[in-house]
Amino acid sequence: MSVLELSHVTKRYGAFVAVENVSFTVEKGQILSLLGPSGCGKTTTLRLIAGFENANEGAVMFSGVDMKGRRPYERNVGLLFQDYALFPHMTVVENVAYGLKHRNFEKARIPDRVAEMLSLVRLKGFEDRRPSQLSGGQQQRVALARALATNPEVVLLDEPLSALDAKLRQELRFELKAILSAVNATTIVVTHDQEEAMSLGDSVIVMSAGKIMQQGAPTDIYANPKTRFVAEFIGRSNWFTGQLARSAKGMAELNANGGIRMFVNIPDSSPGDGAFDVCVRPERIRIGAANASSGDSPVNEMRGTIRDVAHLGADLHLVVEIAGGQLLAVTEKYFGQALEQSGQEVSITFLPGDCIVVPSGS
Amino acid sequence: MKRYIDNSAAWLSAANIIVVLVFLIFPIAVAVTMSFDAREYLGRFPPPEYSLRWYRHFFSDAYYLTGLATSLRLALITTIVSTTAGVSAAIALDRYVGPGKQALESLFLSPLIVPAVVIGFALLLFFANIGVFDGFTRLLGGHIIITFPYTVRTTLAGLVGIRKTLTEAAMSLGATERRAFWDITFPLARTGIVAGAVFAFAFSMDDVAVSLFLTSPDSYTLPVAMVSMMRTNFDLTIAAAAVMLMIFTFVLILVLDRTIGLDRLIGKGVFRS
Numbered sequence: 001m002s003v004l005e006l007s008h009v010t011k012r013y014g015a016f017v018a019v020e021n022v023s024f025t026v027e028k029g030q031i032l033s034l035l036g037p038s039g040c041g042k043t044t045t046l047r048l049i050a051g052f053e054n055a056n057e058g059a060v061m062f063s064g065v066d067m068k069g070r071r072p073y074e075r076n077v078g079l080l081f082q083d084y085a086l087f088p089h090m091t092v093v094e095n096v097a098y099g100l101k102h103r104n105f106e107k108a109r110i111p112d113r114v115a116e117m118l119s120l121v122r123l124k125g126f127e128d129r130r131p132s133q134l135s136g137g138q139q140q141r142v143a144l145a146r147a148l149a150t151n152p153e154v155v156l157l158d159e160p161l162s163a164l165d166a167k168l169r170q171e172l173r174f175e176l177k178a179i180l181s182a183v184n185a186t187t188i189v190v191t192h193d194q195e196e197a198m199s200l201g202d203s204v205i206v207m208s209a210g211k212i213m214q215q216g217a218p219t220d221i222y223a224n225p226k227t228r229f230v231a232e233f234i235g236r237s238n239w240f241t242g243q244l245a246r247s248a249k250g251m252a253e254l255n256a257n258g259g260i261r262m263f264v265n266i267p268d269s270s271p272g273d274g275a276f277d278v279c280v281r282p283e284r285i286r287i288g289a290a291n292a293s294s295g296d297s298p299v300n301e302m303r304g305t306i307r308d309v310a311h312l313g314a315d316l317h318l319v320v321e322i323a324g325g326q327l328l329a330v331t332e333k334y335f336g337q338a339l340e341q342s343g344q345e346v347s348i349t350f351l352p353g354d355c356i357v358v359p360s361g362s
Numbered sequence: 363m364k365r366y367i368d369n370s371a372a373w374l375s376a377a378n379i380i381v382v383l384v385f386l387i388f389p390i391a392v393a394v395t396m397s398f399d400a401r402e403y404l405g406r407f408p409p410p411e412y413s414l415r416w417y418r419h420f421f422s423d424a425y426y427l428t429g430l431a432t433s434l435r436l437a438l439i440t441t442i443v444s445t446t447a448g449v450s451a452a453i454a455l456d457r458y459v460g461p462g463k464q465a466l467e468s469l470f471l472s473p474l475i476v477p478a479v480v481i482g483f484a485l486l487l488f489f490a491n492i493g494v495f496d497g498f499t500r501l502l503g504g505h506i507i508i509t510f511p512y513t514v515r516t517t518l519a520g521l522v523g524i525r526k527t528l529t530e531a532a533m534s535l536g537a538t539e540r541r542a543f544w545d546i547t548f549p550l551a552r553t554g555i556v557a558g559a560v561f562a563f564a565f566s567m568d569d570v571a572v573s574l575f576l577t578s579p580d581s582y583t584l585p586v587a588m589v590s591m592m593r594t595n596f597d598l599t600i601a602a603a604a605v606m607l608m609i610f611t612f613v614l615i616l617v618l619d620r621t622i623g624l625d626r627l628i629g630k631g632v633f634r635s
Contacts, residue, residue, distance in 0.1 A: 050534055072533040085531035089549050098545075099535030150535065 001064050003028050003186040004049065004154050009058035011044055018044040020210040021058070026154070029184040031177075033201030033218075035191055037233070041210035042190045046156050049188065051075050062153050073102070078152030078185075082159040084143040086131035092118070092142050093127045099150040117145040120179060137168050144176070148183055155180065155187040161196050173199050194234045198222070206230050227362035231279045238285070238328045240278040241360065251298075251352060254278055258324025262300040264355035275360035282331040284354035287318070287340065289347040299349050304328070306344045320348055390608075397601035404598060416602035426603055428580075429587030432498070434610060436583060437566040440505040444562045447506070448513025449555055453547075455514070456521040467518075471511045481507060482575030489576070497581025504572040509565050513558035520554020521547070560615050567611045 002025035011019040019041040026032045034042040047053045049060055051072040060067045067075055078099075086095050096114045099105075105113065118124055121141035131139055140160070147155060160176060161169045177200060180187050189200050197204050198218035206213045206221065206229075214221055214230045225231035228239075242256035244264070252266050254276065264278055290299045307327065308319040311334065318330040318340065330348065340346065392407055397416055399409035420426050451470055455463065473481060482504060489500045524547055532542035548555075570585045577586050588603050 050530075052530060052533075071538075072530070073536045073538055077534055079531065079534040081527045081531060083525065083527055085525065085527035087528060087531070087546060098532065098537075102532075102536030102541065104536075146531075146535065 002026060002061075003063055004188070005059075005061040005064075006045070006049070007059045007061065009045070009048060009055045009060060011041075011048060011053060012056050017210050019048065019055075022207075022210075022212055023058075024205060024212070024215060026186055026188065028186055029181070031180060031187040031189060031200055031202050033189045033191060033197035033204045034207060035194060035197035035204055035233070036207035036213075038192055040207040042192075042207050043158065044210075045207075046158055046188065046190045049154065050077050050079055050156055076103070076150065076153045078147035078150060078155045080140075080143050080147045080155070080157045080160055082163060084131075084139045084163075086139055086143055086146075088131050091128050091130060092123065092134070095131070095142055096146045096149050099146060103150045105150065113149060117149045120148070120182065121145045122175075136164055137172055140164070140172065141175075144179065148179070148185065151183075153186065155185040157187060157189045157200075159191050159193070159196075160189060160200075162191065162193060169196075176200065198234070206233060208233075223356075225279070225356060225358065228277050228279070228358050229362065231356060231358060236282050236329055236331075237279045238282065240280070242276070242278075243274065244276045244357070245273055252357075254355075258326055260302070260323060260326075262355070263298045263352040264357055265352045266357050277358050277360050277362070279356040279358065280328075280350055280354055281356075282317075282329040285320075285328065285330045285348050285350045287320075287330060287332065287346050287348055290349045297352070299351060300355075301347055301349045304346055304348055306340050306342055306346055308342060309339055311339065320346065322348070393601050393604050396598055397605045399598055399601075404596070416598045417606075419597075419599045420602040420606060423599065425591070426584065426587055426599065429582055429584040430603075430606065430610070432501075432581055433567055433584040433607075434614075436498070436501055436505060437563050437614070439502060440509055440566040441559050441563045443502075444506050444509040445513050445555065445559045448510055448558055448562075449517050449551075451510075452514050452517035452521060453543075456518060470514045473507050474511045478508060478569070478571035479575075482572040485572070486575045495578070497576065497578025500576040500578070501573055501581060501583065504576045505566045505569065508569060508572055509562035512561035512565065513555075516554045516558035516561065517551060518554070520551035520557075524550045556619065560619065563614055564611055567607060567614075 004026040005024075007023050009019055009022045010017065022041070022045060024032070034045060036042045044053060048055050051067065051070055051074070054069070062075065087098065090098070093114055096117050097110050100110045100113055115124075118127065121144055123138060123141055123145065126134065126138065126142075131142065134142065140163075157176075161173055164172060173196070189197065191197050198221075201218060203215065204218050204221050205215045208229055214226050216224075221230065222234055225234065231237050240254060240256040240260060240262065242254050242260075244252045244254050244266070246252045246266070247263070250265055250268060252264055252273075254260075254262050254264055256262065256278070262278070290301045302322050304320040304322040306318060307321050308317075310317040314334060316332040316334050316339065318332065320328045320330050322328060328348070395408060398412040398414070399405065400411035400413035400415065401409060455467055455470070458466070485500065485504050485507070489495070489503065494500060494503075528546050528550070529539075529542045532546050533539065537545060568585065569583070570589060573583045573586050574589070577583070582590075584603060584607055588600050588607075591600055591603075
């Protein structure tokens, strides 16, 4: 039985539908990311699970038990708030012990449990500090220790890394994952940051306007987005819009706007003809002419002019202008090669298999 | 040239502060000094000799002592009632979202705007109409009304800095809403609450305008006693009474602050982190 199950949950505020017919399950020890832009309903979903809001329709079930009408303190969730919500007038120990006291944890064992949690988040020696005397990363670890101390059935993380600076974020992401797996926590991460969602989650749900757009493993969502919204929200993308005509088995030709023609791979199940949007990821586009040895599979080759080269450390971000004035984003790895120059004429290539086909306007 | 204007503006504001300080402190210093005057009549400042005769006079005068006792009793009860009511009202206001919130807030603060004389007179009529003629009860009613806006205001100011997520965090950790209030909201708002209590006490001790209307022959406050003595029997006992009023206000504010206020162990100031 799933630890957490949402079944056809809908939440309305007056005429506004914040969450519409959302269903998903989370298994023991799994991390699920809820990803979407602000206002997509992900935070409302989190609040419905925590019990701060009640669903108008549908059910939130913990291990098969309907939580309907149960207040937050009658559910066993551990919540990590975006602003950490540490109690400023309590020490680190008092913060971590707070949940243990109120969840009827055996009193004599509270100090041991607090010490255990603090060593888990590597904050030994900070017991008597107040939150204001800790750095952002330390505050977050206290908040995590506090949320995990009571052994919650479900752990909810609200934008866990967004308040931290980029460097700290990478360190803590790894640490957070290690801690969550150490206690085998069943976790839901709510975030608008695709990196956070994909790096933390075993599974990702992309939401928009209160609805689930797509659910899958991070790689699956990145490689096979079902809609333009999902493709654009996760990762960077170049778009070609036009009419698709099936040419051979698993292959079609796109007559894109601006006179661009290209071959794309499409699954047999796809209708194959009609208006479609085609996405090519920046890292799938190669600079340079096509290899003669590519065999009989067709290669899409275009001429273009480099308009910008940005060196971002390991990655080079290029902007290439192709026919019709369309600008393409291209990513290359930097391994010491001579950089292309702005204004330089180049050939760019990508394979039909690099193209992601989604219904037009989706 | 611009620099000179800036500089002279800085000098002007410094001079301004000094002038204000002089005007604030000088009259009080004169009153305190004169209360130690050894002369029997009201002479020129400064007194040639000093003594405690006016203080002896004050402490042997039953009229003043009754006033002081009433003032202290009144200020204490007023502080307790006004703080309790003000805190409850502020919490309700803070949590309430919906139409009329602004209007309600203004209504709670309205005694600040209505002239005290009007409040005093209106209360006198009101108490007469409902048949309350006991002086102390009337004074208490009046003082609660004039101090209530301060306790509401300062508590609200204390509550505003407390993030809603703190209460939610407590609830997600198993605390009921009531428990979360006593564990989180109340301690964090305490600075504001205590400030309100201090204001309530000070304003109750100090008030003349409202009290004048509501006193009865056997229930009058020290400031009222001072006003009536000034008219009938003007001597420097009034200066001594003024000093006593200041001392009692100051001491009681200090005690209030030390006992329920600045709990150094628990924290510092208003939490806004």
